[in-house]
């Protein structure tokens with residue numbers, strides 16, 4: 270386990286840790302350490318000093334870090350550490366068994382990472398933001414909290430709900446019952462949720478169990494919870510609070526015990542303020558909330574998701590041309606992973622026979638909008654800018670250099686600083702952009 274020392278000799282503490290079976294290895298910033306990290310903090314160190322050390326470390330390592338203070342830390346510093354990515358902060362002299370604390374955290378994190386690695390086989394993605402989401406999903410699943418999964422359409426909410434159910438450690442847990450709230454009709458007074466007695470309404474030709482009964486000792490997954498009609502929200506709240514419900518047309522109270530997982534692509538708090546979603550129900554269902562990132566915030570995952578879909582769903586193992594990946598990376602996905610999945614389906618069905626997948630396999634309806642390329646390049650802004658450069662006495666080479674630098678800057682900014690994606694977009698090597706980063710020239714103002 271690597272550590273970074275914030276202050277002089279820590280021989281006693283290091284000796285105690287090693288004696289307690291925790292192997293330590295010094296980290297030189299710039300290396301990529303493995304395992305969890307410990308940062309020893311001198312409480313006298315200034316906050317900027319601590320933050321600088323932390324930033325340098327978290328830049329290289331995607332690992333859990335425990336900050337061990339050698340004296341009491343101000344609360345502001347503790348918060349700053351947590352915001353900076355530290356997973357645990359405590360003061361060595363203030364806790365009874367520091368070695369046990371560290372050992373138990375390490376054991377938990379190791380088990381967590383194993384579960385995350387398994388989850389990644391189905392909830393595909395490798396970006397840092399996705400890995401953090403997976404860690405949160407495992408934490409939530411192992412707790413007994415009600416979970417609210419939020420995210421735009423197609424980000425994987427239903428898939429996540431199913432995985433939470435699979436990871437749930439309840440002994441003898443039963444199945445996961447899915448209810449799509451968009452299909453619930455208030456006129457039937459929640460028969461879908463609560464069941465009904467024979468003759469309770471027209472077409473109720475026999476007694477039927479509802480989703481709550483079917484989910485007993487299992488998981489009830491309410492998809493699109495934001496669409497639940499207000500009258501049914503009141504009835505659901507009652508059932509959640511009391512753990513009892515009545516079938517439609519019955520006077521008998523029945524018990525149902527289940528874990529509730531809900532999903533929505535709406536901002537439920539805004540709906541609460543609008544009066545379209547009950548505040549008490551919101552707090553009841555959101556024991557733990559999990560916000561799934563849209564695909565545009567995890568573009569690094571596009572290639573790995575595409576490979577997954579080619580392989581898993583189409584059994585295509587042929588190589589995929591770089592140009593196809595360029596095309597996939599430059600496109601927008603308002604429908605998120607679902608949209609990418611459907612695009613891969615179209616490409617896979619057009620791909621015939623042997624050989625790599627090429628841009629020729631991309632259906633014409635998915636081609637970029639070439640019609641708009643011309644006017645953009647001849648646009649007024651560009652012309653006006655070049656005129657100004659000419660007026661400043663610049664020649665063709667200088668103008669070309671200036672435009673090139675602006676293109677690099679715009680592409681890097683557009684890709685939120687991700688040089689790899691910016692390089693894809695520009696069709697140049699990442700190295701060229703790294704050089705740009707190092708020696709960002711003074712730009713002529715447009």
Ligand SMILES: Nc1ncnc2c1ncn2[C@@H]1O[C@H](COP(=O)(O)OP(=O)(O)OP(=O)(O)O)[C@@H](O)[C@H]1O
Nearest residue numbers: 391392393421422423424425426427428534606607
């Ligand atoms: N990380 C992922 N790895 C593999 N497949 C994924 C991933 N995320 C989503 N998918 C796939 O994308 C499709 C859409 O996922 P899902 O139905 O779970 O999204 P959703 O957020 O519930 O969408 P909606 O809000 O429209 O119901 C599914 O086919 C799912 O298998």
